[in-house]
Amino acid sequence: xxxxxQTPKHLITATGQRVTLRCSPRxxxxxxxxxxxxxxxxxxxxxxxxxxxxxxxxxxxxRFSAQQFPDLHSELNLSSLELGDSALYFCASSVESANTExxxxxGTRLTVV
Amino acid sequence: xxxxxxxxxxxxxxxxxxxxxxxxYSDSASNYFPWYKQELGKRPQLIIDIRSNVxxxxxxxxxxxxxxxxxxFSLHITETQPEDSxxxxxxxxxxxxxxxxxxxxxxxxxVSP
Numbered sequence: 001x002x003x004x005x006q007t008p009k010h011l012i013t014a015t016g017q018r019v020t021l022r023c024s025p026r027x028x029x030x031x032x033x034x035x036x037x038x039x040x041x042x043x044x045x046x047x048x049x050x051x052x053x054x055x056x057x058x059x060x061x062x063r064f065s066a067q068q069f070p071d072l073h074s075e076l077n078l079s080s081l082e083l084g085d086s087a088l089y090f091c092a093s094s095v096e097s098a099n100t101e102x103x104x105x106x107g108t109r110l111t112v113v
Numbered sequence: 114x115x116x117x118x119x120x121x122x123x124x125x126x127x128x129x130x131x132x133x134x135x136x137x138y139s140d141s142a143s144n145y146f147p148w149y150k151q152e153l154g155k156r157p158q159l160i161i162d163i164r165s166n167v168x169x170x171x172x173x174x175x176x177x178x179x180x181x182x183x184x185x186f187s188l189h190i191t192e193t194q195p196e197d198s199x200x201x202x203x204x205x206x207x208x209x210x211x212x213x214x215x216x217x218x219x220x221x222x223x224v225s226p
Binding site: 002031033035042043045048055056058090094096100101102104105106107 | 217
């Protein structure tokens with residue numbers, strides 16, 4: 001167990017819908033990262049938050065948004081869902097000193113039908 | 114931004130053989146290079162990492178080498194075992210007040226008994 005908790009584990013929804021994925025980082029970790037893993041695309045970096053503030057943005061679509069709350073948990077909102085958004089979404093957290101290990105959650109498997 | 118290339122995408126070896134996975138990175142400012150192992154249906158987990166002030170690091174059967182001049186780093190697994198079968202991801206990170214991890218696309222390692 002990495003200490004990073006993601007909910008839900010599985011999500012099935014229809015095209016056009018909106019979903020929210022939740023991540024609770026390890027205790028004491030201030031930095032949260034979101035990654036999308038599709039079959040042929042490896043781990044695509046979406047966005048990073050540090051202590052409530054957005055720090056870095058990757059290949060995140062405009063239909064997607066995220067935030068980190070004062071208690072440090074984070075949510076990834078996916079709207080106007082398309083079939084191609086079906087993927088495994090991982091959250092990771094780190095202590096955020098110079099280049100330390102990022103711990104991954106179990107992921108949320110999103111299936112858009 | 115940083116770009117990480119990883120080769121090969123698939124690697125099949127016989128049990129007991131060695132396996133080598135290679136990665137190149139684009140940004141010379143990158144200074145932290147972790148390797149993650151992802152078993153089927155599970156989360157990525159750190160197996161070894163190296164920082165830019167070190168050329169080689171070993172941990173039992175696994176080792177990582179870094180060539181900063183050429184901007185490439187490699188994972189070496191000796192005496193492979195069937196339980197080494199997984200997808201391996203390399204990553205590069207730049208520390209600039211915060212760290213952002215950029216992953217390669219992964220290598221599926223298959224170890225046959």
